Structure formats: structure tokens, C-alpha cells
Amino acid sequence: MKRILVTGAGGQIGSWLVPALRDAHGEEKVIATDVRYLGPELSEGGPFQVLDATDAKGVGQAVMRHRADTVFHLAAILSAIGEKDPRLAWHVNMSSLQAVLEVAREQGCAVFTPSSIGVFGPLTPKDPTPQDTLMRPRTMYGITKVAGELLCDYYHDRYGVDTRGVRYPGLVSYGAPPGGGTTDWAVEIYHKAVEHGRYRCFLGPDTQLDMMYMPDAVRAAMAIMEADADRLVHRNAFNVTAMQLTPERLAAEIRVHLPAFEIEYEIDPVRQGIADSWPDRIDDSAARAEWDWAPAFDAAAMTADMLSHLKT
Numbered sequence: 001m002k003r004i005l006v007t008g009a010g011g012q013i014g015s016w017l018v019p020a021l022r023d024a025h026g027e028e029k030v031i032a033t034d035v036r037y038l039g040p041e042l043s044e045g046g047p048f049q050v051l052d053a054t055d056a057k058g059v060g061q062a063v064m065r066h067r068a069d070t071v072f073h074l075a076a077i078l079s080a081i082g083e084k085d086p087r088l089a090w091h092v093n094m095s096s097l098q099a100v101l102e103v104a105r106e107q108g109c110a111v112f113t114p115s116s117i118g119v120f121g122p123l124t125p126k127d128p129t130p131q132d133t134l135m136r137p138r139t140m141y142g143i144t145k146v147a148g149e150l151l152c153d154y155y156h157d158r159y160g161v162d163t164r165g166v167r168y169p170g171l172v173s174y175g176a177p178p179g180g181g182t183t184d185w186a187v188e189i190y191h192k193a194v195e196h197g198r199y200r201c202f203l204g205p206d207t208q209l210d211m212m213y214m215p216d217a218v219r220a221a222m223a224i225m226e227a228d229a230d231r232l233v234h235r236n237a238f239n240v241t242a243m244q245l246t247p248e249r250l251a252a253e254i255r256v257h258l259p260a261f262e263i264e265y266e267i268d269p270v271r272q273g274i275a276d277s278w279p280d281r282i283d284d285s286a287a288r289a290e291w292d293w294a295p296a297f298d299a300a301a302m303t304a305d306m307l308s309h310l311k312t
């Protein structure tokens with residue numbers, strides 16, 4: 001990784017990953033791109049270009065102009081928005097990935113593509129969910145993520161493109177808001193706890209999902225792209241997790257710092273249905289064995305850090 005292009009750079013992950021990549025590789029080496037103009041931190045802290053990642057020609061020109069050797073492809077439509085507009089999710093998620101992979105094939109780039117626990121469906125073993133298992137998702141988001149994993153493997157096997165990816169769980173961060181996923185509650189809960197002392201959750205109290213704090217998610221993306229290729233048995237995509245949370249459990253963690261915090265429930269059947277089809281706990285032993293993955297934050301450390309940042 002010497003010169004890097006990031007698509008969808010203004011989202012929840014990109015707004016953390018771009019500064020981390022710029023710190024590690026130099027400001028000028030990392031070009032942030034997104035379909036929309038981003039705030040000054042991302043668009044003025046280094047090279048920035050408005051770029052629709054579904055535009056294969058535009059992606060090709062941007063990679064060539066920047067002389068990028070690595071693409072972090074983050075542009076996508078997430079699970080809850082994807083259920084509102086499935087055709088848009090299919091179009092953006094598949095067309096952009098195909099555009100990036102073709103450009104990578106032509107110009108010899110490595111590609112990081114985040115997959116998701118959304119690849120799993122109601123027939124998948126839920127606890128633990130193995131690395132290699134049945135994947136029959138029922139959401140358009142999940143369908144695009146399974147197809148994306150297969151397409152990335154295909155470009156590696158057929159054309160030798162260095163494609164790598166992780167299946168992220170729900171990601172928790174401050175800064176850029178989450179982009180319309182089923183695990184957004186685990187971000188909103190902190191904001192509402194600090195602002196109002198109470199939160200109305202759209203998932204039921206005992207709905208357990210894998211989660212990760214954003215600094216760990218950023219480390220995972222950078223670590224897998226730097227991993228020794230000879231050690232990789234898998235590529236697209238590795239299960240990674242840091243903790244398993246339910247709304248009740250996270251509320252209890254928040255009460256350690258804000259004892260008066262209250263949580264109530266108003267279940268959204270669409271997002272509850274999606275969450276119920278996802279794993280309770282994924283097994284990330286392949287990532288640990290093949291590229292030494294290990295998270296740094298558990299629920300207590302994440303909660304202390306989130307609340308201290310949001311309070312200030």
C-alpha cells in the first residue's frame with residue numbers, strides 16, 4: 001500500500017479510515033472520494049474528488065490519475081436503507097464493486113471490500129457462526145454482500161487480483177453518523193444517553209448481535225491489507241468480532257457511567273426481522289489464525305471512550 005484510493009470515504013467507516021491511512025502513509029498518498037462533497041476535514045486534509053463509484057470510467061480515471069495501487073471500496077447502501085429501496089441497493093452495491101474490480105484488474109490494484117454479518121441468514125448456525133457456513137440471506141443488502149464476496153474471490157482466482165475483506169459486525173463510533181443499518185441503535189443509544197438520559201430502541205431488549213468499536217474496525221481493514229498473502233487461506237471475507245451486545249446489556253454498561261439512564265422499546269418489525277436473521281456470535285478464529293486479528297476494545301472500554309468523547 002503506497003498510494004491509496006478510498007470510495008464512499010464520507011461514511012461512518014471512511015471518516016475514520018481516511019485519517020488513519022493518511023497518518024500511516026502520508027496525506028498526499030490517500031485520495032478520498034465520495035458521490036457527495038464532504039466536510040473540510042476529509043476533502044481538504046488531503047486529495048479529494050467527487051466520484052460515483054458505479055461509474056467504471058470515472059473510477060478508472062481517478063485510479064490512474066492518482067496512480068493508486070490499493071482501493072478501499074467503502075461505497076454501499078446499507079441494510080435498512082436497502083430494504084426501503086432494494087433496486088438501489090443492488091445497483092449501487094454490485095455496479096460499484098464490479099467497476100472497482102475491473103479497474104483493479106486493468107491497473108493492477110489490491111482491493112479491500114468490507115462484507116458484513118448480513119451475509120448470514122435464518123438457516124445459518126447462530127452461535128457460533130463458523131467462518132465457512134451456509135449463507136442464504138433474506139435481505140437485498142445480504143444478497144449483494146454474498147455476491148460481492150464471491151465476485152472478489154472470482155477476481156482473485158481468475159485474474160490474480162489481490163482482493164481481501166472482512167465481515168464486519170455492527171460498528172460503533174462517534175463522528176459521522178451510521179448510514180442506515182440494523183445496528184445503528186448501538187450508536188444512537190450513546191448520543192441519546194448523553195443528550196436526554198433516555199433512549200427508545202427499535203430492537204427488542206434481548207436481541208444479541210456482534211459489535212465492534214470503530215478503532216478496531218479501522219485496524220482490521222489496515223491489518224488485513226498488510227497481511228502476508230502466503231498465510232491467507234481465506235480472502236473474502238473473514239469473520240471479525242469484538243463483543244456480543246443486546247440493548248439491555250449495553251444499557252447496563254452505560255448506567256455504570258450514567259446511573260439514571262433509561263431505555264424503552266418500540267420495535268421496528270423490519271429491522272427486528274433483519275436482526276433476528278443474523279448471528280448471535282460469529283467465530284473469528286480464521287482471522288486470528290491467518291493474520292493475527294485481535295480486538296482491543298470490549299464493551300466496557302468502548303462505553304467509557306464513547307461517553308467521554310460525546311460528553312466533550
Ligand SMILES: NC(=O)c1ccc[n+]([C@@H]2O[C@H](COP(=O)([O-])OP(=O)(O)OC[C@H]3O[C@@H](n4cnc5c(N)ncnc54)[C@H](O)[C@@H]3O)[C@@H](O)[C@H]2O)c1
Binds near residue numbers: 053
Ligand atoms: N457501518 C457498519 O456497521 C458496517 C457493518 C458491516 C459492513 N459495513 C460495510 O462497510 C462499508 C462502508 O460502510 P459505512 O458504514 O461507512 O456506510 P455509510 O452509509 O456510512 O457510508 C457510505 C458512503 O458511501 C457513499 N456512497 C453511496 N453511494 C455511492 C456511490 N454510488 N459512489 C460513491 N459513494 C457512494 C455515501 O455518500 C457514504 O458517504 C459498506 O460496504 C458497508 O456495507 C458497514
